Amino acid sequence: MKDFFMNSIYFGIFLTLISYALGIVISKKTKFFLFSPLIVSIVLCIAFLVAAKIPYESYAAGANFIACLLTPATVCLAIPLYEQVEKLKENWLAVLCGILCGVVVNLVLIFLFCLLFKMEHTEYVSLLGKSLTTAIALGITEELNGIIPVIVVMVVLTGNLGNLFAVQVCKIFRITEPVAKGVAIGTASHALGTSKAIEIGEVEGAMSGLSIGIAGILTVILAPVFAGLIP
Structure with missing residues (x-):
């Protein structure tokens, strides 16, 4: 499973979107300002990468596709x-x-x-x-x-x-x-x-x-x- 995540360019996209979706749910449920969807998604991504011992480079290979949307979003x-x-x-x-x-x-x-x-x-x-x-x-x-x-x-x-x-x-x-x-x-x-x-x-x-x-x-x-x- 680890090899699958490391070799898939879609892994970074999937993890980012799922983490942010969970962040939105947690933020709405708790209604506590420190549980911002952005912060929650960052913490969840880091926690998963550390727990699964997946290199950041493997995650970034897919997540960079989302990063490319930063300029048009701005x-x-x-x-x-x-x-x-x-x-x-x-x-x-x-x-x-x-x-x-x-x-x-x-x-x-x-x-x-x-x-x-x-x-x-x-x-x-x-x-x-x-x-x-x-x-x-x-x-x-x-x-x-x-x-x-x-x-x-x-x-x-x-x-x-x-x-x-x-x-x-x-x-x-x-x-x-x-x-x-x-x-x-x-x-x-x-x-x-x-x-x-x-x-x-x-x-x-x-x-x-x-x-x-x-x-x-x-x-x-x-x-x-x-x-x-x-x-």
């Missing part, structure tokens, strides 16, 4: 934005300023924490793209000669944290304006956070999707500047 986020274009016209300056502030604060905090923990340049630049969608984050990290596995882990971690705690953070800081919620979530936690924003509301999802692209552009411009702060 592009599809333009649809809710188009439907909320009037809301964007009314708040374009606030949206732009909010995204810019979020990007700058993110980069400044990374810089300060790297100074605090005395990280070297390579590790530092490997963190600058943590709040961006994977495609942009990988491009920036490669350009700055960072460590690809590090940025991949950080992007996944950041997105999942945003997906898990976005609602709670908004409640704690009493953020009730839909546009503000969407901008904050999209700027801080890219596509995974945006999936939660879409669940919250149409306006939140649209603004979050917009924030992914603009935050990516601003980070591409600012990251090389911040990269030079730690030689």
Whole structure:
């Protein structure tokens, strides 16, 4: 059976879809925010691979077909934005300023924490793209000669944290304006956070999707500047 799983390109697809389906069921049954379908599916996939002693490479051979859907799925986020274009016209300056502030604060905090923990340049630049969608984050990290596995882990971690705690953070800081919620979530936690924003509301999802692209552009411009702060 193990050999069958290792040699089948459909194994990764099957395990991913089944794990996510179980994650949805568990999330609906428990109604506990920590049991997000994304988190549950990741845990289930890892647990199965470890228990069955199946190499990650065997799983990835099939799962990569699903990963290829990431780019078109991100592009599809333009649809809710188009439907909320009037809301964007009314708040374009606030949206732009909010995204810019979020990007700058993110980069400044990374810089300060790297100074605090005395990280070297390579590790530092490997963190600058943590709040961006994977495609942009990988491009920036490669350009700055960072460590690809590090940025991949950080992007996944950041997105999942945003997906898990976005609602709670908004409640704690009493953020009730839909546009503000969407901008904050999209700027801080890219596509995974945006999936939660879409669940919250149409306006939140649209603004979050917009924030992914603009935050990516601003980070591409600012990251090389911040990269030079730690030689």
